[in-house]
Amino acid sequence: MxxxxxxxxxxxxxxxxxxxxxxxxxxxxxxxxxxxxxxxxxxxxxxxxxxxxxxxxxxxxxxxxxxxxxxxxxxxxxxxxxxxxxxxxxxxxxxxxxxxxxxxxxxxxxxxxPEGLTTRQAMAVGTAGFTAMLAVMALEDHGLKPENGEVLVTGAAGGVGSVATAILAHLGYEVAAVTGRPETEAYLRGLGASRIVPREELNETVKRPLESETWAGCVDAVGGAMLARVLGQMKYGASVAAVGLAGGAGLPATVVPFLLRGVNLLGIDSVMQPYENRVRAWERIAKDLPMEKLEAxxxxxxxxxxxxxxxxxxxxxxxxxxxxxxxx
Missing domain, CATH: 3.90.180.10 (Medium-chain alcohol dehydrogenases, catalytic domain)
Incomplete structure (x- = not known):
């Protein structure tokens, strides 16, 4: 072979x-x-x-x-x-x-x-898309609804971020997509992003542990200083699904967002995920990920x-x- x-x-x-x-x-x-x-x-x-x-x-x-x-x-x-x-x-x-x-x-x-998916489409999804769906499911399980407000996706032009953006937009969420590559704006809007957030707006730590309540949820593929910053911008009771560490494994944050706003930090692991949840995620992918956006x-x-x-x-x-x- x-x-x-x-x-x-x-x-x-x-x-x-x-x-x-x-x-x-x-x-x-x-x-x-x-x-x-x-x-x-x-x-x-x-x-x-x-x-x-x-x-x-x-x-x-x-x-x-x-x-x-x-x-x-x-x-x-x-x-x-x-x-x-x-x-x-x-x-x-x-x-x-x-x-x-x-x-x-x-x-x-x-x-x-899953019924309705080809093997090619399944690999267009892959671990990245599977992880994105696990993140969306975790946010939903913790109360996220479209009427709650904007959902932030960091590292949005990458594999996880792209699929998360497409799924969330298809489900009726307003998606704010973070990218450090201005040339990807048209691509991200094509996936359904309603707002593009330049990476430099979020990749610096601030001394204030809390900022204005902005995001109803977040799929974070970056970690590091950006995740720390985003935690301080989450709405009361909102959740962040952490899926990656493209910006570093450290977390220069305080516990204040958790204590004063009830923010949830949800860890998403795709490697050892139990079989039942795998099947649930793949069934959701077949239903909630628009294939034309996947192809794009x-x-x-x-x-x-x-x-x-x-x-x-x-x-x-x-x-x-x-x-x-x-x-x-």
Missing amino acids: RALLVEEDDQGQKSASVKEVDESQMPEANVTVAVEYSTVNYKDGLCIGPGGGLVRTYPHVPGIDFAGTVEVSSDDRYKPGDKVVLTGWRVGEAWWGGYAEKARVKADWLVPL MVQPATLGDLPKLGADILKGRVKGRVVVDVTA
């Missing part, structure tokens, strides 16, 4: 290239999937390149997402011909992933492809494009969603 193989030399230098790999090198598990599509996330950039502490052994096949057709299964839940999706479970990090024509994984890690986010790619794309996403140069046709 063809795969993007990342290898490490004696000096610890990593290199990634498309190679023919014998199936006997694949890890042992109970389901083999003929992979049709994968995608590119920040973690993939790390695994293609420096490793980021995510990859345990080399050679390695990255790709934390994939969608395809079951080829062999010894688990009763899946049979040959079934369409499936995989995100998370450290596949593509500690386990060989989706940047190959075949993947062998545990049945527990798979989810049936897509940048097509092949296995041979991945070394460059991996480097680009680490530098913040990838807009929207990359869909990798592993068979091309």
